[in-house]
Amino acid sequence: MTCEEARERLDDHVNGDLSADVAADLARHLAVCQGCRTEERELRALLARASSLARDVTPERDLWPEIRDRIERRSVDAFFEVGSWATWRTAAAAVLILATTAVVSYWLGRSSVTFPPSAGAESPGATLAGGVETEFAEARLKLRAWLADNRGSLPPDSLQRIEGNLRVIDDSIAQIRAALDKDPTSPELNRLLLATYRREVQLLQRANAWSARI
Amino acid sequence: MRADEPERGWEVVRGSAGSDSEDAVWVRQARAGDLAAFERIYDKFHRRIYGLCLRMSGDRSAAEELVQETFVRVWQKLHLVEAQRNFPAWLYRVAVNVVLSDRRSARRRARFIDSRQDPLDAERPRPGAGPAGHEASLDLERAMENLPPRARAVFVLHDIEGRRHEEIAHLTGVAVGTSKAQLHRARRLLREALRP
Numbered sequence: 461m462t463c464e465e466a467r468e469r470l471d472d473h474v475n476g477d478l479s480a481d482v483a484a485d486l487a488r489h490l491a492v493c494q495g496c497r498t499e500e501r502e503l504r505a506l507l508a509r510a511s512s513l514a515r516d517v518t519p520e521r522d523l524w525p526e527i528r529d530r531i532e533r534r535s536v537d538a539f540f541e542v543g544s545w546a547t548w549r550t551a552a553a554a555v556l557i558l559a560t561t562a563v564v565s566y567w568l569g570r571s572s573v574t575f576p577p578s579a580g581a582e583s584p585g586a587t588l589a590g591g592v593e594t595e596f597a598e599a600r601l602k603l604r605a606w607l608a609d610n611r612g613s614l615p616p617d618s619l620q621r622i623e624g625n626l627r628v629i630d631d632s633i634a635q636i637r638a639a640l641d642k643d644p645t646s647p648e649l650n651r652l653l654l655a656t657y658r659r660e661v662q663l664l665q666r667a668n669a670w671s672a673r674i
Numbered sequence: 675m676r677a678d679e680p681e682r683g684w685e686v687v688r689g690s691a692g693s694d695s696e697d698a699v700w701v702r703q704a705r706a707g708d709l710a711a712f713e714r715i716y717d718k719f720h721r722r723i724y725g726l727c728l729r730m731s732g733d734r735s736a737a738e739e740l741v742q743e744t745f746v747r748v749w750q751k752l753h754l755v756e757a758q759r760n761f762p763a764w765l766y767r768v769a770v771n772v773v774l775s776d777r778r779s780a781r782r783r784a785r786f787i788d789s790r791q792d793p794l795d796a797e798r799p800r801p802g803a804g805p806a807g808h809e810a811s812l813d814l815e816r817a818m819e820n821l822p823p824r825a826r827a828v829f830v831l832h833d834i835e836g837r838r839h840e841e842i843a844h845l846t847g848v849a850v851g852t853s854k855a856q857l858h859r860a861r862r863l864l865r866e867a868l869r870p
Contacts (some may be wrong), residue, residue, distance in 0.1 A: 471858050502865045509814050510833040517725035523738055524716055527745045528709065 461489040466496045474503055532655060600657065603664035614667070622667050629660045697761050705752045712752075716745055719762065723769045729830045730773045732819040740776060744769040770845050774827070817867040821860050828853050829860035 466489045472478045473486055490497050611619060636653045643649060697718075703711030723744055728737035748768055755764050818826055827846065831837040832853075837845070839853045846853070 471854065471861065499865075502869070503861060506814075506861060506864055506868065507833055510829075513814065513834055515725050515834070516721035517728055518721050519724050519738055519741065520734070521738070523720065523724075523741050523745075524713060527716065527742050527749075528713070530742065530746050531709065531712075531749050 461485045463489075463493060463496055466490070466493065467499055470496075470500055470503055473500070474507060532651070597657075599661050600664065603661060603668065606668060607664060618667075622663065625663055626660065629656060629663070632656050633660075701752065701755065701761050704749070712745075712749060715748075715761075715765075719765055720745070723765065726766070726769055726830070726835065727773055729815075729818060729834060730770075730827050731776070732821070732823070732826055736776070740769070740773050743776075744772045747772060767845070770831075774846060814864065814868065817864050820867070821863055824848075825856045825860035825863065828856040829864070832857050833861075
């Protein structure tokens with residue numbers, strides 16, 4: 461066996477994949493060839509280092525919040541893509557069920573949005589999301605005002621679609637608020653409410669940007 | 675390979691903490707829409723998946739995105755996996771798919787940007803980062819980052835993750851002989867990079 465043949469077989473050799481005959485030939489070569497023995501030693505050392513590497517590696521930052529946001533965003537988008545009242549009722553029922561389970565403690569522990577006590581509030585659902593909801597409310601008021609002022613600049617069919625989507629969103633917000641009146645401390649409902657506001661603002665922002673382009 | 679194919683390689687991730695039945699319970703809960711249960715799945719497996727993505731991509735930022743894409747995709751496809759079956763192996767296969775498809779997308783984007791580019795360029799070490807220019811003190815992780823992408827992927831799957839060539843060929847869509855050739859190349863380049 462030549463050195464070239466031996467080195468071609470070293471990978472299979474260290475993997476234990478050589479037949480007995482070829483393995484014996486290689487062993488004879490290694491016994492008399494220091495260069496190939498060095499190659500074999502280096503290869504085994506490399507594999508030992510590779511196998512000693514920890515398979516678990518901790519990321520430098522917490523990747524979960526973005527995963528959670530992407531999952532939630534897709535859920536809301538999927539809901540609004542359908543947008544039917546029947547679908548909404550089903551989704552709302554599911555949310556109410558979720559809100560009464562261990563999910564509540566999960567959201568209370570993980571959410572970046574705080575949920576102050578609702579005692580004394582005129583409308584508990586209106587206060588739970590605090591300043592975040594106020595910011596969304598201001599943004600949506602501005603964008604709704606823009607839409608009212610610029611109805612004439614939008615193609616009729618586009619305007620019809622935008623206003624149809626906004627009606628669905630309004631219905632959804634009303635339903636979420638009604639559910640919040642019954643369960644004002646539900647973090648899941650609050651998150652859904654904020655996600656719905658966010659969806660509305662995004663829709664209006666897209667319409668605004670699109671209108672500017674045309 | 676599709677993510678919903680029967681699971682293999684379950685033994686690769688069986689060593690993670692916790693019991694199989696615990697996984698099965700969480701998977702069932704997550705399939706019902708319980709995001710808290712899915713977070714427990716993430717907490718248990720994300721380091722394993724991150725390690726895989728980091729070494730296969732050779733890029734920390736890309737690995738973070740690949741982990742996120744993996745878990746988002748897993749959430750979307752949970753209905754395809756049976757809770758009692760080998761969820762960790764299925765998760766692992768989804769992650770490998772995500773990494774490989776991302777590499778293929780990156781290559782397509784590169785070719786689109788410059789149609790004159792030699793497709794084999796992606797297989798060459800980055801300029802100035804090749805084994806020949808490496809200091810002897812480079813550790814294995816650093817040396818792996820500078821491997822050509824295909825050779826690195828095969829090395830990670832075979833020599834770190836413990837996969838056999840037949841499975842690597844199945845996962846990556848290449849012939850077994852090609853997988854062996856890439857492994858041979860990766861080991862040679864790494865030995866050269868790590869020599870004193």
